[in-house]
Amino acid sequence: MDENISDSEEIGDNVDVVFEDDENGTHEEPNMDGDDGVDESEGKIIEDDSTSALYAHEKDVFCVEASGTRWIGSGGEDDMAHIWDLSASPTDPVLSIQHNDSVVSIAFNSTGTLVATGDMSGRIFITQLSDLSKRSEISDCSDIEWMFWHKSSDILFVGDSDGSAWMWLISQTGIAQQKVYSSGNATTSSGLLLPDGRRLLVGYDDGTLKLWQLQNQTNSGITCDSAVLSIAHSETQPLAAVGTANGTVYLLNSTVDANLRALKTFATSDPSQAEDMETEETERSVECLTFAKNIHG
Numbered sequence: 358m359d360e361n362i363s364d365s366e367e368i369g370d371n372v373d374v375v376f377e378d379d380e381n382g383t384h385e386e387p388n389m390d391g392d393d394g395v396d397e398s399e400g401k402i403i404e405d406d407s408t409s410a411l412y413a414h415e416k417d418v419f420c421v422e423a424s425g426t427r428w429i430g431s432g433g434e435d436d437m438a439h440i441w442d443l444s445a446s447p448t449d450p451v452l453s454i455q456h457n458d459s460v461v462s463i464a465f466n467s468t469g470t471l472v473a474t475g476d477m478s479g480r481i482f483i484t485q486l487s488d489l490s491k492r493s494e495i496s497d498c499s500d501i502e503w504m505f506w507h508k509s510s511d512i513l514f515v516g517d518s519d520g521s522a523w524m525w526l527i528s529q530t531g532i533a534q535q536k537v538y539s540s541g542n543a544t545t546s547s548g549l550l551l552p553d554g555r556r557l558l559v560g561y562d563d564g565t566l567k568l569w570q571l572q573n574q575t576n577s578g579i580t581c582d583s584a585v586l587s588i589a590h591s592e593t594q595p596l597a598a599v600g601t602a603n604g605t606v607y608l609l610n611s612t613v614d615a616n617l618r619a620l621k622t623f624a625t626s627d628p629s630q631a632e633d634m635e636t637e638e639t640e641r642s643v644e645c646l647t648f649a650k651n652i653h654g
Contacts, residue, residue, distance in 0.1 A: 413439040413450050422472075424465035428486065430472055432460025438474035440484070452489045454482055462504040466511055471527065473513055475501040481515065483527055493531040497523060503548050514557065516545035522559050524571065538569045538576070549588040551597075551611060558597060558611070560585025566599055566607075568617040577616040581607060589646035596620075600643025 416434035423429050429441040438460045439450040454460075456476040463474050471492060475481040479498030484491055500518035507514070511527040520542050526534040543563035550557055557569040566585050567578035583603035590597045590611065597609040604625035610618050625641045 409447070411439075411441060411448065411450075413437070413453070419459060419461050420463045422463045422465060424469040424472075428465060428469060428472070430463045430465065430474065432456075432463050432474055432476075434459045436460065436476065438463060438482070440472060440486075440489070442486075452484065454484065456480060456482070462501050462515075464505050464513075466506040466513075466527075467508055471506075471511060473504060473506070475504050475515065477501070479517070481513075483513070483531075493527060495525065495532070497535075497537075502545050505548075505550070507550060508552075508554060510554075514548060514550060516548045516559065518544045520545060520561065522548060522557060522569065524557075536571070536574065538574055540565065540567060540576075547585050547588050547599075549590055549597075551590055552592055553613065556611075556613075558588055558590070558599075558617075560588055560599055564601065566609075566617070568611065579607075579609070579617055579619055581605065586642055586644050587646045589648055591648045592650065596648070598646050598648070600646050602642045604641030604643060606643055606646070 411429065411431070414431065414433040414435050414437060418431055418433045420432045421429070427442060427444050429443065430438065432438045436456045436458055438454040438456060440452040442451045445451055454474055456474065457480055458476040458478040460474055460476045463472065465472050470486055472484050472486060473481055474484070477500055479496065479500055481495040481498070481501070482491060483493040483495070498515055498517045502516040502518055504513070504515045506512065513525045513527060515523045517523060520540050522538040522545050524536045525532050538557070538559070540559070540561060543561035543565060545559055546562045547560040548557060555571055557571055558566070559569060560566050562584040564581040564583050564585065565578060566581055567576040569576045581599065581601050582605050583601045585599050586602055587600040588597065595610060595612040597611045599607045599609065606623040607619050608621040610620050625643065
């Protein structure tokens with residue numbers, strides 16, 4: 358998106374093109390209920406507004422990722438990961454990777470030269486895209502919760518269900534170095550690399566939030582009211598935000614060389630008004646966060 362929309366003025370110029378209305382001034386929702394376009398509960402036909410589709414998986418698709426305008430990767434319940442090179446074929450995958458379990462994570466590195474695919478058994482394959490060959494195979498994890506690459510280096514980060522956060526440096530010959538950041542038995546439910554590329558913010562399902570120093574593996578942290586489900590960080594200010602299963606958003610100070618601390622909390626609803634706490638928590642959980650690009654201090 359950065360290549361096409363650089364500031365608020367340009368967004369204003371393009372918003373009508375992005376959100377194009379029909380002749381009646383209304384917008385039809387895309388088909389989200391299946392391939393047949395039929396809403397069984399209402400008996401209505403819902404139009405499929407997509408411009409194209411890729412067919413390869415035999416069961417549900419669990420993850421999709423793109424790198425630039427050339428590469429697309431997907432993983433699914435059929436224990437397969439597929440890689441498309443749109444410069445070679447707009448329909449057929451150029452590589453299919455057999456996994457041992459459902460593929461739940463896929464990530465391209467910052468230069469679009471490597472792709473990592475991970476399954477529910479914890480196995481990860483690193484594939485180099487220049488010749489579609491396997492660069493490395495990792496089997497250190499128990500169950501992958503999240504996975505992403507460093508923004509400027511071939512370093513892969515993975516959150517494990519056993520409470521570990523892994524970091525691997527990938528070289529031309531495979532794994533060059535690795536570190537593990539352990540924190541008890543709570544599942545690493547979310548993770549985010551801070552903009553400085555030197556610190557990793559990790560949330561756990563027991564409500565713990567830790568800011569790890571990657572080099573010396575030390576951390577500072579706070580305890581939230583419930584499982585940490587989402588994390589975001591400003592690109593311009595030392596501010597992080599986390600969302601929890603209980604519906605609370607924490608605004609945090611992430612200044613370098615300072616301990617992580619909460620500046621403010623926001624509640625999406627009043628927990629005391631919940632009749633069914635389990636249902637209420639599910640309904641108000643904060644599962645996605647993002648900062649606006651222009652934040653002025």
